[in-house]
Structures are given as C-alpha cells and as structure tokens.
Amino acid sequence: MLSKLWQRQAPQMVGIDIGSHEIKAILLSKTADGYKIISHAAVPLKKGAINDHEIRDADAVVESLKLVKRALPSGAKLAAVAVSGSSVMTKVIYMDSLLSEEDMEEQIEIEADNLIPYSLDEVSIDFETLNVNSIDPTKVDVLLSACRTENIDARVELLHDVNLEAKVVDVEGYALGRSYEIVSSQLPEGVENKIVALVDIGANVTTFAVVENGETSFVREQTFGGEQFTQSILSFYGMSYDQAEKAKLEGDLPRNYMFEVLSPFQTQLLQQIKRTLQIYCTSSGKDKVDHILLSGGTSKLEGMASLLTHELDIHTIIADPFQGCLHADENVKKLLKPNISKYMVACGLALRSYSQWRT
Structure with missing residues (x-):
C-alpha cells in the first residue's frame, strides 16, 4: 500500500x-x-x-x-x-524532481519489487522525499521503506x-x-552544520539515529542494553531478577560494584557504540560524528557520558x-x-x- x-x-x-x-x-x-x-x-x-x-x-x-x-x-x-x-527494509533512491505523484508511485513499486524479498502483497510500503540530490540537482533523494x-x-x-x-x-x-x-538547543551554537548521533539505550536494544542538517541520515539497532547490566548484577551477587533490578534502580549495591559490574558493562556498551559509529562513518564517508546525545533508561549510568567523551573524543551529553x-x-x-x-x-x-x- x-x-x-x-x-x-x-x-x-x-x-x-x-x-x-x-x-x-x-x-x-x-x-x-x-x-x-x-x-x-x-x-x-x-x-x-x-x-x-x-x-x-x-x-x-x-x-x-x-x-x-x-x-x-x-x-x-x-x-x-x-x-x-x-523489521524494516530501507533504501534511498533517486528520482526525477519533475515526476508526477502517479509516476513516482509507479517507479517506487518497481524499486520495491527489486528490494524486497517478499511478495508485495505481504508488505506495506512508504516513501518520503528528502532533499535535492547533492550530485544531480534535477533529482531528489527519496527514502523507500518496507515492512512486513x-x-x-x-x-x-x-x-x-x-x-x-x-x-x-x-x-x-x-x-x-x-x-x-x-x-538540539542543548548543544553548542553552530550545531546546524554538525553531525549528531542520538543513542537510545533501552532494556534490550540500543537504537542509533544520526542527524545531519536536521535530517535523519542513518539508523541502526544493536541487541544490547540495560538488561545485560541487570543480568550481570544477578549472576555476580547471587540475586533474583527482581532483587537485581531493584538494586540497579535504587543504587543499593556492594561498594565494589563499580569495578566488578559497572565498569565491565560500560566497556561492552562503549564497544557497541564505537562499532556502530564506525559502520556509519564507513557507509557515509564521514570521519566522525561531532556530538552524541544519550537517552533511554540506561543512559544515566554513572560516568557514561564522560566515558564516551574521553574514549571516543566526541562531546557526549545526556539528552534532556x-x-x-x-x-x-x-x-x-x-x-x-x-x-x-x-x-x-x-x-x-x-x-x-x-x-x-x-x-
């Protein structure tokens, strides 16, 4: 549709x-x-x-x-x-900027048929016109998305x-x-021309979105999140799941937990973020992102923002x-x-x- x-x-x-x-x-x-x-x-x-x-x-x-x-x-x-x-397949395609709505839809159906490994009867398709193509101003970039x-x-x-x-x-x-x-106004002046990565650290999934000139140019998910931290507490201190989750939320943990549990988890999370940013840089041809905004329930773990700033040399703050x-x-x-x-x-x-x- x-x-x-x-x-x-x-x-x-x-x-x-x-x-x-x-x-x-x-x-x-x-x-x-x-x-x-x-x-x-x-x-x-x-x-x-x-x-x-x-x-x-x-x-x-x-x-x-x-x-x-x-x-x-x-x-x-x-x-x-x-x-x-x-669960979504996306592709940026290039289309003549003078195409009528009907012609655009016809071309998108053709592109979708080539992109999607399912019958078109099984998927929902959407598209959004992004910007004028940077190489050929007679064309526009169009984001095609398809999902079962x-x-x-x-x-x-x-x-x-x-x-x-x-x-x-x-x-x-x-x-x-x-x-x-x-x-966006949390960041320093002049951010309009900078590349910003939003990193949302949920319970089981960390979601990435890179924004350039106000447009989302890259998205990705990694199966890693606060649940791994809870499981580490659970196994290291012999707690039940509910006890570990409560201890994590209330900060009621042994004195050495920062070295025994928190630091290893943060190192793992750092590697996940570093790997995804490398994928973005490779696919986009950019050297690095300029700022990172952290969000999600796990983002406020003690020292997370400063760790990323120091290890990645990228200005990192908690989104507020x-x-x-x-x-x-x-x-x-x-x-x-x-x-x-x-x-x-x-x-x-x-x-x-x-x-x-x-x-």
Whole structure:
C-alpha cells in the first residue's frame, strides 16, 4: 500500500513507545517556543511479553496499554506507534524532481519489487522525499521503506483493543531522530552544520539515529542494553531478577560494584557504540560524528557520558528535553525530569502530530 504525498497538517496523536520492558506514552501540544506535555504515562510490561521485537504475549501488552490509556485524556483517540528498525527494509533512491505523484508511485513499486524479498502483497510500503540530490540537482533523494504487514498489523491491533487508532506506524530509529528537534538547543551554537548521533539505550536494544542538517541520515539497532547490566548484577551477587533490578534502580549495591559490574558493562556498551559509529562513518564517508546525545533508561549510568567523551573524543551529553524546547507544568516537570530522556522515542512519535500529513 502506497501513501500519497504530504497534503495537510496531521491530527494530534499520542506517541506510544512499546519497548521490551516498559510502554511509554506522551501527548504534546505546540507552543510559541516549543512543545508542552499534555499527558504522559510509563507502564511496566510483563517480562517476556515482547522479546526480540516480537509480541509474545499480546494479552499482557494489552493489559499494560489499558493502564496507559487510563492516564491519557478521554478525548485522546489517535496514536503514533513504531516498529523495530530491524523489521524494516530501507533504501534511498533517486528520482526525477519533475515526476508526477502517479509516476513516482509507479517507479517506487518497481524499486520495491527489486528490494524486497517478499511478495508485495505481504508488505506495506512508504516513501518520503528528502532533499535535492547533492550530485544531480534535477533529482531528489527519496527514502523507500518496507515492512512486513503482519508486523504493522500486530501493533495496530493492540492499540485497537484499547480503543486507540494507530494513524501512524513509524520506525523507532526515525522517531528517535525526529526527537532531535526538542533537544538540539542543548548543544553548542553552530550545531546546524554538525553531525549528531542520538543513542537510545533501552532494556534490550540500543537504537542509533544520526542527524545531519536536521535530517535523519542513518539508523541502526544493536541487541544490547540495560538488561545485560541487570543480568550481570544477578549472576555476580547471587540475586533474583527482581532483587537485581531493584538494586540497579535504587543504587543499593556492594561498594565494589563499580569495578566488578559497572565498569565491565560500560566497556561492552562503549564497544557497541564505537562499532556502530564506525559502520556509519564507513557507509557515509564521514570521519566522525561531532556530538552524541544519550537517552533511554540506561543512559544515566554513572560516568557514561564522560566515558564516551574521553574514549571516543566526541562531546557526549545526556539528552534532556527540558533543557531544549519541551515544557511542562511544574508538578509534571518535577516528576519526569529524572527520567525524561527515556521518553525520546515517544516524543519523536508524538511530534508526528506537527509535521506534514499524508492523506
């Protein structure tokens, strides 16, 4: 199914980030100087309900989504949700800038048929015009994306079960890249011409999005996250999973844990990030990225940002939308500020409400 070109302003949607450990949701309104949080929710998921990006226990996910729905305004009916980047095939193609909409769709179908190893009846296809081609100004760069329809339908049906309509199904990496809008002012002046890597460290997956000139140019996922840290605590100190998770969150760990558990985990995470940045540089021809913005529940581990700054020689900070252009009532801000960076993907999804819209 091919979407049409951008036509009108999008409706207001709740951004819902369905992770492997927790569901985060956020609803934003646009203000004169940014965006304001109208509503938010973070609800834990039953362990194993989502594994390797696949929904293994739909009933458990629905139960958590019901709690999310209760936290939202009664009038919130529309949502933007995302699928994992590993389930999406993407390719940048070059097309004549003077092509009509119908001709563009026909050419995209041909390109998709060559790219996708499945029948076109089994996939959903979308495309987005990016920029004028840097080599040939008579052409435009077009991002073609394709995903198995069953992966999309699974998330659409989950939302439908709690009376929410999925108006947009995005890709997690691109949603993360879009959230750069609300944190860009954290970085030094002149960042408009710099390359920024957003790194969202979740429970099981670390998502990367590289932004150049305001556009997301590279996305990737690595199966590594805070769950590995929990497992290290569990095995090293003989705790149960729940005890290890609680100790991690509350910082109630033995004095030597920094050397025994934290430092080895951070070294592993550093290697994951370094490897992905090398892949980006190789594929793009760039020497390095200029800044790194960390987000996600694991990003605030003690010393993580300074470790990356020192080891990679790249300016690294924790993303804090409240230091950017995200606003909230004081009570909401006080509640969310310690963990606001874990809402980056949800914010990126909610921002689809304020972009151009396809009919």
